Amino acid sequence: MAKKHGATANLLHCRRHRLKTALCLVPGPLLLAVFICIHLRTLGLLSPAARCAGQTAAVDDLVLRLRSLATFHPLRDPREPAAGAWFVSALNDTAEPEGEARHLALPSAASAGRVLCVRAPPGVDTTYALAWRDALPRGAALLPGLAFVSESPYDYDNLWHGLTALAPFVSWHARGGCRAAPARWALFQRGAARTRMSGWLTLLAEAVTGAEMVVETFLDRAGPVCFEEAVVFRRQMQGLSRERLRGAFDLMRCKARARCGVVDAPPPGAGNGSRGGAAGPPAVRVTLLLRRGARAFKDEAAVRRVFEKECARVAGCVVTTAHTDNLTFCDQVRLLSATDVLITPHGAQVTNLLFMDRNSSVMEFYPLGWRQRAGGGQFVYRWMADRVGMRHEGSWWDPDGEPCPDSPDILSCYKSRQIGHDEAYFAEWAARVFAAAKERKMGGAGRMPSVERLREAAACKCT
Numbered sequence: 001m002a003k004k005h006g007a008t009a010n011l012l013h014c015r016r017h018r019l020k021t022a023l024c025l026v027p028g029p030l031l032l033a034v035f036i037c038i039h040l041r042t043l044g045l046l047s048p049a050a051r052c053a054g055q056t057a058a059v060d061d062l063v064l065r066l067r068s069l070a071t072f073h074p075l076r077d078p079r080e081p082a083a084g085a086w087f088v089s090a091l092n093d094t095a096e097p098e099g100e101a102r103h104l105a106l107p108s109a110a111s112a113g114r115v116l117c118v119r120a121p122p123g124v125d126t127t128y129a130l131a132w133r134d135a136l137p138r139g140a141a142l143l144p145g146l147a148f149v150s151e152s153p154y155d156y157d158n159l160w161h162g163l164t165a166l167a168p169f170v171s172w173h174a175r176g177g178c179r180a181a182p183a184r185w186a187l188f189q190r191g192a193a194r195t196r197m198s199g200w201l202t203l204l205a206e207a208v209t210g211a212e213m214v215v216e217t218f219l220d221r222a223g224p225v226c227f228e229e230a231v232v233f234r235r236q237m238q239g240l241s242r243e244r245l246r247g248a249f250d251l252m253r254c255k256a257r258a259r260c261g262v263v264d265a266p267p268p269g270a271g272n273g274s275r276g277g278a279a280g281p282p283a284v285r286v287t288l289l290l291r292r293g294a295r296a297f298k299d300e301a302a303v304r305r306v307f308e309k310e311c312a313r314v315a316g317c318v319v320t321t322a323h324t325d326n327l328t329f330c331d332q333v334r335l336l337s338a339t340d341v342l343i344t345p346h347g348a349q350v351t352n353l354l355f356m357d358r359n360s361s362v363m364e365f366y367p368l369g370w371r372q373r374a375g376g377g378q379f380v381y382r383w384m385a386d387r388v389g390m391r392h393e394g395s396w397w398d399p400d401g402e403p404c405p406d407s408p409d410i411l412s413c414y415k416s417r418q419i420g421h422d423e424a425y426f427a428e429w430a431a432r433v434f435a436a437a438k439e440r441k442m443g444g445a446g447r448m449p450s451v452e453r454l455r456e457a458a459a460c461k462c463t
Contacts, residue, residue, distance in 0.1 A: 120218035147216070152236060195215055310430040
């Protein structure tokens, strides 16, 4: 009997310890009852059986009361107008340490040790609650391991938009020495659950974390889902310093190259327009990354001839031409790892500049109407190039084309137009960019110093 009583006392002691943080929120009468029970036991006025039964009943009652405190609120709080503020609006996020993106870590002191629980049945607005592990909402499933929880106003199938959601997780993951790999992901767009990221982003995330991307769909859950641990980013890259962002991009680059077997960016093959280069590694590696359909060049062959002709004027310059619709993820990683100058229309494929060496160059092209109608969003790859450490060499907007009919959404008419060409302008532009790229490489500025090599090696090992 003594042995059994000791085991029961240990169990109760453990449960009281796990509920320690929560006791300050329990109503006064219940705490008084528990105190009286303990006091009577101390005076020897309760039998062992009565003492055990009384304490067990008190703790069970405490758990029931704590369970009732887990109130579900709309994940998108209409009282909070600012994006990011209304997602899990009960808590303020933090940007610690300095330069890190703003985020929530749960459980934490701010959540009083409570975990994040989400209820997302199909066709119903998503809700959330904060609950203690010992007193989860009824019917809730506690999912083990770390969850990466993302809220974005943008589409996770779009490479650039998805990358802005992925980058802060990569920075956080790297800061912890890459030891905390996510067991699952929970993706939300404007408060609604999403079941996937694009295949390109999924493979990139898996390369960085070393873990399969498992996205919680909530579709087969009868009750709420609670995450044992969660890191929540709800403002994309807000608060992420340039240094930390570049570190995240460095990690993504080297991990993707390692996954795809790129040891040290090899030169491309002869390509479709290699000219006049001496034996040995190319001085300038030019890639024409082309599209079909929307935002393709109207006369692709003529465009290729212009750049191949200008490349032939630069000793050691080679051109490789590829189309985005027949390249795997690793094909893109290998191709862009072996690129000094990327020539491509505006579009999601430009996100592949992530895999180029720092100080490489990008030349971008648009159809008629974008310059006048697309607003600041058309410059996302100019911003990205700057953040990654590339050189955006400018853009060309086609000045010719059929006008759009009168429409309230005038850009929709222009968005998928094809792109013409200006042979004289393209030739002069290419000559300038190719010559500068060769000078940087052959003059030593393009050669990665040993310090940079060590920095990249350290970043890839998360040290």
